[in-house]
Amino acid sequence: MNDISTGILFALLACLIVISGYFSGSETGMMALNRYRLKHLSNNGHKGAKRVERLLERPDRLIGLILIGNNLVNILASAIATILGMRLYGDFGVAIATGVLTLTILVFAEVTPKTLAALYPERVSYASSIVLTLLMKLLSPLVIFINFITNGFIRLMGIKAIHSNDDHLSSEELRTVVNEAGSLIPHRHQDMLISILDLEHVTVNDIMVPRNEITGIDINDDWKSIVRQLTHSPHGRIVLYRDQIDEAVGMLRLREAYRLMLEKNEFNKETLLRAADEVYYIPESTPLNVQLLKFQRKKQRIGLIVDEYGDINGLITLEDILEEIVGEFTTSMTPSLSEEIIPQDDGSFLIEGSANIRDINKGLKWSLPTDGPRTLNGLILEHLEDIPESHLSVQVAGHPMEIVKIEENRIKLIKVHPLRSKAS
Structure with a gap:
């Protein structure tokens, strides 16, 4: 390098610092990306997102490539700075070059590019992925060799280097994502999503219609009283029981009762009991998310909640669970x-x-x-x-x-x- 002019060495040094800043910013930009937004854009055909996603499939190789390039550039920059320091200030120039280069690299090749990359990770990573993809192809043997040595050393320490793309979110993490969505998701929709996540923490006991508020018909009442209760009931389904609610014998759909009234066949207690559906019982500790699935699988819309002794505690409907998600319906059995x-x-x-x-x-x-x-x-x-x-x-x-x-x-x-x- 003694034959190279001082001006050219300064130009080379400036280029190396810029390249070092590129590698530093690329590393931060790649690691700061929102992986879920990246996957969304990739699925929608965004070319930059697809390139970055391929690079991030093996983050150890990506980091290895960036560090190889960054260290080579910094070492070469250090050598050139030492030569320039000795040319300008003699032996004392080595110390001057070390101090100046350290400050320059920190400001222009580390802090500044990494800060910009952290602020604009998508812009930085999508643009830098073009060069990194090319370098990965050219330096692939060297990157694989260095990673082989690194992973071997890690294994000697008793640590398994497992490359996993498991980015699944727990319910609490998903709750945080929804809360942090801000204006991207309307507030009303955020509340609904959070309510869905809350279903697993709420049991049927928490939202049931209490036993003393259940509307039912005692099948042992006189027939005129039963007909009067049927015609004045505000609900679509009603419990039929004998003497007390614990002796439930069926769940009658009022629409079916009205159909029987209009038919020419004899309308009496026996036909009413035959028209009633079998009572669907629900254990009192059942979480709402589980019960919602059970309602769907069993094609049910209403059930009676029983305790460990088989006594009826209350009643719950499919609408009650849906209200936990979307808010109150005007047809709710309970007061608003x-x-x-x-x-x-x-x-x-x-x-x-x-x-x-x-x-x-x-x-x-x-x-x-x-x-x-x-x-x-x-x-x-x-x-x-x-x-x-x-x-x-x-x-x-x-x-x-x-x-x-x-x-x-x-x-x-x-x-x-x-x-x-x-x-x-």
């Missing part, structure tokens, strides 16, 4: 949240004691405990460990509450006052 929670002018809320705690939390953005009782009535009773008198004030989970009305040993109506600010 707007009917159970009435805002007051002073900022407080009048809430029915039978209101579901999960629904209250979702509707009012509260954090009442959900690991115990399912209703606000049950939560207050558990807190007090006694059946209180009306107009008793209590604080539950930080919320000041006033018991307004008690009926049949149940808290019927509660007034929940707004939370007091910490400053006050």
Whole structure:
């Protein structure tokens, strides 16, 4: 190199620093890519995305190629900088060249290109993939040889170098992705996706219609009473039982009952029982995602929830599960949240004691405990460990509450006052 002019050496040094910056930026850009967006673009035929995806199939070889190029360039740049330093400053120029080159490489070949690549990973990686693909073909034997040595050394350390493309997301990771989608996914759709993920954490017990609110017909009642209940029922399906709900004998579709009424055949209790479907029972601890699949497979839309002793706890419909995902339907068997929670002018809320705690939390953005009782009535009773008198004030989970009305040993109506600010 002694025969090469100083100007040419400076030009070579500048080119090597640029090339070093290219390798550094390419490495960061490739590693910072959103793999799911990359796969989406690749499936849609994006040429740059396809090139990058092929390179990332073996990330160890890609990193090996980049590091080979980067180290060769930096070593050559160091040699040229040493020669320039000695030409300009003699023996002391070696130290000067080392310091200046280190600073230059850090600023222009490491920090700056890596920062830009982290900010614009797609632009950098798609463009650099053209050159990297060519270099991978040219230097493939050297890259494979170095990776063979590296992987062998890793195996000697007792570590298995497994190349896996397992980019599957857990439900919690997918929840984070949905929450971070921002304006890319409408807020309403985000809520629906999160609700689907929440189904596995909620059981049928949490959203069922309680036993005491189940609408049914006692088949042992007189016939006129049964007909009157059939003609005035607001529901599409109704439970038939003998004497008490635990003795359920069938699930009658009102449409089928109306058909029998219009036919010339005798319409009586026997024909009514024959027209009823068999009762579908559901264990109380069944998660909603499992029950949704069971409804689909068994071609059912409604079921009675039973505890470990076989006693009926409540009722659940397919619509109840769908409401957990998309929100309330006007045909719901249970009262809507707007009917159970009435805002007051002073900022407080009048809430029915039978209101579901999960629904209250979702509707009012509260954090009442959900690991115990399912209703606000049950939560207050558990807190007090006694059946209180009306107009008793209590604080539950930080919320000041006033018991307004008690009926049949149940808290019927509660007034929940707004939370007091910490400053006050």
